[in-house]
Amino acid sequence: MAIPYTPQNMLPHLPHKTSPLDAAKVDGKICPKGQAGIQSLYDPYRIVKVLKRNGPRGANKWKVIPFDQAIKEIVEGGKLFSSIGEDRHVEGLKDIYAQRDSAASSAMAKDWKSVAGGKMLVQEFKTKHAAHLNSLIDPDHPDLGMKNNQFVFQAGRIEHGRKELGKRFIGNSFGSVNFYEHTTICEQSHHIAFWGVSNKYKDGKWGGGKTHMKPDTLNSEFNIYFGTSPFEANFGHRRS
Numbered sequence: 001m002a003i004p005y006t007p008q009n010m011l012p013h014l015p016h017k018t019s020p021l022d023a024a025k026v027d028g029k030i031c032p033k034g035q036a037g038i039q040s041l042y043d044p045y046r047i048v049k050v051l052k053r054n055g056p057r058g059a060n061k062w063k064v065i066p067f068d069q070a071i072k073e074i075v076e077g078g079k080l081f082s083s084i085g086e087d088r089h090v091e092g093l094k095d096i097y098a099q100r101d102s103a104a105s106s107a108m109a110k111d112w113k114s115v116a117g118g119k120m121l122v123q124e125f126k127t128k129h130a131a132h133l134n135s136l137i138d139p140d141h142p143d144l145g146m147k148n149n150q151f152v153f154q155a156g157r158i159e160h161g162r163k164e165l166g167k168r169f170i171g172n173s174f175g176s177v178n179f180y181e182h183t184t185i186c187e188q189s190h191h192i193a194f195w196g197v198s199n200k201y202k203d204g205k206w207g208g209g210k211t212h213m214k215p216d217t218l219n220s221e222f223n224i225y226f227g228t229s230p231f232e233a234n235f236g237h238r239r240s
Contacts, residue, residue, distance in 0.1 A: 004023065004026050004027070004028030004029075005018070005023065006028075007217075007218075009028030009029055009030065010026075010028040010029060014026065049064045050064065050065050050066070050067055050069075050070040051063070051064060051065075052064075052065045052070070052073075052080075053081065053084075054084060055084060056084075073090075073092070074092060074093060075092050075093045075094055076092045076094060077089065077090050077091045077092025077093075077094070077095055078090065078092070093151060093174075095147075096147045096148060096150045096151055097148060097151075097174060097175075098134065098135040098146060098147035098148060099132065099135035099146040099147070099148055099175055100175075101132070102175075104129070104131075104132050104135075105146065105175060107129070108125075108129050108132060108136075108142065108146075109145075111125050111128065111129065111142070112125065112142035112143050112145075115142055115143065116143050122140060122142065125142055126139055126142075135147060135148075137149065137150065145177065146175060146176075148174055148175040148176045149176050149177055149178055150176075151170070151174055151176040151178065152176070152178040152180070153166060153170045153176070153178065153179050153180065154180045154181075155180070155181045155182065156181070156182050157181075157182040158181045158182065163181065166179065167179055190225075191211040191212065192211075194209070194210055194211050194212065194213050195209035195210065195211045196209065197209075198210045198213070
């Protein structure tokens with residue numbers, strides 16, 4: 001149940017002076033994604049064991065494997081599908097954990113910005129960092145960064161605590177820049193839109209834009225929503 005003190009949950013919302021004892025008896029509204037959480041939890045087809053592909057891609061053939069085996073294969077890689085006739089080597093996390101020297105990584109990051117800015121030639125970069133070129137995704141395009149960046153972490157609504165721990169592992173420990181969460185893949189559209197429409201040009205540069213605003217729906221004549229359906233999810237009002 002959503003406590004209906006806000007127009008986000010109920011419109012018109014209950015007066016804020018309403019006693020919680022009375023408000024607790026009134027059902028507010030929540031986004032359908034929250035309501036669907038119960039369906040997901042009790043879905044009889046919900047995956048509760050580790051599945052590994054057991055046939056050609058797209059054949060929808062799977063087998064259950066132990067959790068420890070999954071961890072071992074994900075980390076170590078190898079010819080993981082030899083049992084179904086695939087002889088290729090699959091890289092594991094240890095294969096893309098290529099750059100483990102933080103000092104070298106920092107120096108290369110600084111220099112590939114110089115390459116991108118036209119202040120250093122690619123060949124100069126390659127000569128200077130010859131000992132670490134095998135840690136790059138593509139030595140001819142150092143702006144792509146380290147092979148470590150091939151590890152991508154993508155979460156849904158991850159809360160503080162887990163978020164900070166995840167960033168410490170993905171970024172500080174493993175060395176990948178690719179940490180994506182709910183805001184990046186869901187909210188970013190309206191953050192960018194708000195910033196764009198509220199940005200100001202002053203003294204030869206743009207700045208001062210706001211990235212997080214809420215529409216005054218009751219007093220507006222026309223609203224434009226960027227990248228969200230206000231009656232289904234995100235920050236639109238759920239009508240009671």
